[in-house]
Amino acid sequence: MKLFERSLNGEWQLRPAGGGKTMRGNVPGDVSYDAFLNGEKPDYRAGDNYKLYADLVQSDFEYSRELTVGRELLDCDDVVLQCDGIDTFSEIFVNGVSVGKTDDMFMQYKFSVKAALREGKNEIRILLRSTLKEMEKFENDRYVSIFNEKRIFVRKAQCHFGWDWAPNLPGYGVWQGVSLYGENKYRMRDIAFFTRRDGSVRAEITWSFSDYFDERAKDDEAVLEIFGDESLTLPVLGCKDKLCGKKSVLNFHIPNVRLWWPNGYGKQEFYYARVQLMREGKALDTAVRRFAVREIELDQSAYDAHSNICRLKVNGAPVFSKGSNWVPADCFAGTLDENRYETLLELARRANFNMLRVWGGGYYEKEVFYDKCDEKGIMIWQDFMFSCCDIPYDSFEFIEKITEESENVFARLRAHACIALICGGNELKGTLDPTEEPVYGLPFVDYFLRGIAQKWFPDLPYVNQSPFGFTEVANDLQNGDTHTNCYEEAIIGGDMAKYRGVLAKNRAAFFSECAVLGPCRYRSLKKFMPAEKLWPLNDLYTERFVSNPYSPCPLTFAERELLTARQLFGAVNNAREFCHKGMQAHYEILKSEIEHARAQRFCGGFMNWMYNDIWPTGTWSVVDYYLEPKSAYYAMREAFRPLHAFFTKETGGFRVNVVNDTMREAAGTLTLCGKRLGGEILWREQKFVRVGTANIAFFPMLAGRERADYWTAEFAAEGEIIKSVYFPNLWKLPFQSDYTYEVAETNGGYFVDIRARAFARAVSLDVAKENARVWYSENFFDLEAGETRRVFLETSETLRAEDIRVSDFTKLPEE
Structure with missing residues (x-):
């Protein structure tokens, strides 16, 4: 129990180490971002302004503040200064006395400061040392580390040193909260719950003391009560046990247990535990923890003579993992707040995601991220923080650091139901090319990290890296990811x-990274690209959209996007057309990749590269830095529908697929049509289809059907009609723009009814109101001639009819 706890978040004083101009600083925050807020630097997100921050990231700074401490806090057995995250190298002083140092961005630090405090006014000072200057102390004469050869020695987000989608801008600061509190000798250090789907639960409670060596604690008891909701009023059950050493283990069974399920498979149910340390009828310490009951395993059984399944089972049910790769959502980690997390994760939930991979070149996310994933049913594939490098595992100091870091981080993460799989890292050396030698670190991820994962997550699957496989070719298409x-x-x-x-x-067997490029919306592009640099492609596009120096393709990412847009949709003459046609290409290709994966019986999941952006750009993400969903976001939402009917091209021809990822059987009528754009039906067929849960039914298409302009598949089951449109000859057709629409206000938002007179391609809706938060029931969809579609715009905003804009592929949207 934390006694007299107080947050130290908020305004601090910031100045260069050793003296200089004092500015307002923010905790949580970042030195570079605070310099921007104080007008000392231009916006790092615009143009090439980020280069003007080089002097800041090469300098040392300090944050300081005063606080008043009362006698009641000093009367506690100890007083703790808790720093949830400092990026990266720092020394902390209380009233001029050094109380501790940090050298790891990922760790939470706790410093005993009672001896340095005094009653009344006190000063806390955090001296932050430049990461780049500290890196100069390291030498790397043998390890491979792409983009920056010394980054592997620094326990900081590796992408901060530049990546093929991130700037070389290694800012630093106090990136998570700071608090001060008292604690007494007799208390709980940690509580963990290990669950089974039958309701069996094991609670492990770690104490700050041992009754073996303390006579006063010999009759102490651990008392546990389980509640069905956070009101803590009606206990479901209770149990207790005498202490025995520094850890107590309490086993119990929850009757009629309510399980936690991933998004799309069921509800996210939680229980609440109240744990008390009792001595002579008095509670010395009390803690309340939320937990969920779920069971997760990785099925890698044989599919055929050459292939293995790679599919998660949750509570015994096969789950197709649908989602994306999560990267840090800003260059400066301290700037991220709950609202940004909420928007990004709610967008993921609404897109039918049930998984995000926290990629190994970023950082272990803030607590609020995992809390929201728990609540939204988004499973987390959690990488250890290693990416695209050797690992210096032959250094004893490095091993000690990773051990300390992992125990610090995983003690926190294991409280979250969303954590589904632990992975040793991303694309370690030799992953994509088994001929690379020497390779440093494979035994480290195979054995050492596996042991750490097993200790803290004994009930979860572990894979040694991503991609992984059973052969020496880690990126093996026949098994693994x-x-x-x-x-x-x-x-x-x-x-x-x-x-x-x-x-x-x-x-x-599992697509954990499928990388498809696409630009951002034009209005986003205008926010970070100067007007004179918008067109044609130029050196600033190369800087902002970046390129991959390790790719066999010589084109920059912007050049690839332009080539794709031109080849699929014709001439591109300006930046507006580049964004418009490039986004549509992103939509079509990503949707095709997902549907092709879902059409494979032995495939267990698909995640694109990548979900979000670290700064304003226009490449891999489906939600851009400004939280604008690209059209590809809606492609993912459609392709990830739990019940989906769609066409794919296979080596032997075309086929239609009906996929059922729901928890119930689906049975109904499948109607297939081939049509001209004007609505003329060239062929039509119907069949009754029954698809079991977590299963797929597919049927080959007859030869010659591709003479139609487009095909439709409609599956009517369970009172619902699932429809998709497919262009067997790709998408370069003479589309028209001929439709009407009406807007009507309703409870919680607005209805927009759109009626097409001719085939309307990629119909999109938008709101002409800056920063309006609107959720669209669907967007970027095709309408057949004569078809009417009702779209719901969920919003608390007050909108006029003219604020709602409807466009389509034949027109450049007003942005």
């Missing part, structure tokens, strides 16, 4: 018209 896409192969071949042929040959 895979980093692959067909987009890049088509780009390298220089002919996007062959894309579907490339895709038809691709198969994998």
Whole structure:
């Protein structure tokens, strides 16, 4: 129990170490961002302004503040200064006395400060040392580490030193909260729950003392009560036990247990535990913890003579993992607040995501991130923080640091139901090319990190890296997970018209990274690109959209996007057309990749690279830095529908697929049609289809059907009609813009009814109101001639009819 706890978040004083101009600082925050807020630097997000921050990241700074301490706090057995996250190298002083140092961005630090405090006014000072200057102390004469050869020695977000989607801008600061509190000798250090789907639970309570060596504690008891909600009024059950050493283990069974399920498979149910340390009828310490009951395993059983399944089972049910790769949501970690997390994660939930991978080149996220994933049913594939490098595992000091860091972090993370799988890191050396030698670190991820994961997450699966597999080729398409896409192969071949042929040959057991490029919306582009640099592509595009120096494709990312847009949709003459056609290409290709993966019986999941942006750019993400969903976001939402009917091109021809990821059987009528854009039906067929839970039914298409302009698949089941549109000859057709729409206000938002007179391609809705938060029931969809679609705009904003804009592929949107 924390006694007399007080937050020290808020305004601090910031100045260069050793003296200089004092500015307002913020905790949590970042030195560079605070300099921007104080007008000392221009906006790092615009143009190439980030280069003007080089002097800041090469300098030392200090944050300081005063606080008043009362006698009641000093009368506690100890007083703790808790720093939830400092990025990265620092020394902390209380009234001029050094109380501790930090050298790891990922760790929570606790410093005993009672001896340094005094009653009344006190000063706390945090001296932050430049990460780049500290890095100069390291030498790297043998380890491979892409983008920056010394970054592997620094326990900080590796992408802060530049990546093929991030700037080289290694800011630093107090990136998480700071608090001060008292504590007594007899208390709980940690509480963990290990659960089974039958309701069996094991609670492990770690104490700050041992009754073996303390006569006063010999009759102490641990008392535990379980409640069904956070009101803590009606206990479901209770149990107690005498202490025995520094850890108590209490086993119990919850009757009629309510389980935690991933998004789309069921509810996210929680229980609340009240734990008390009792001595002679008095509670010396009390703690309340939320936990969920769920059981997760990784099924890697044989699929056929050559392939293995790679699929999670949650509570015994097979789950197709749907989601994306999460990267830090800002260059400066201290700037991220709860609202930004909420928006990004709610967008993920609404897109039918049930998984995000916290990528190994970022950082272990803030507590609020994992709390919200718990509540939204978003499973977390959690990487250890290693990426695209060797690991210096032959250094004893490095091993000690990783051990300390992992125990510090995982003691916190294991409280979260969302954590589903632990992974040793991302694309370690030798992953994509088994001929690379020497390779440092494979035994480290195979054995050492596996042991750490087993200690803290004994009930969860562990994989040694991503991608992983059973053979020496970690990126093996026959088993394990895979980093692959067909987009890049088509780009390298220089002919996007062959894309579907490339895709038809691709198969994998699990796609954990499928990278497809697409620009941002035009209005986002204008926010960070100066007007004179908007068109044509130029050196600033290369800086902001970046490129991959390790790729066999010589084109920059912006050049790849332009090539794709031109080959699929014709001429691109300006920045507006670049964004418009490039986003549509992103939509079509990513949707195709997902549907191709879902059509494979042995495939267990798909995550694109990547979900969000670290700064304003226009490449891999489906939600941009300004929290604007790209059209590709809506492609993912459609392709990830729990019940979905769609077409794919296979090596032997086309086929139609009905996929059921719900927890119930789906049975109904499947109607297939081939049509002209004007609505003329060239062919039509119907069949009754029954698809079991977590299963797929598919049927080959007859030859010659591709003479139609487009195909439709409608599956009517359980009172719902699932519809998709497919263009067998890609998307370059003479579309028209001929539709009407009406807007009507309703409870919680607005209805927009759109009626198409001719085939309307990629109909999109937008709101002409800056920073309006609107959730669209669907967006960027096709409408057949004569079809009417009702779209719900969920919002608390007051909108006029003219604020709601409807557009389509034939028109450049007003942005």
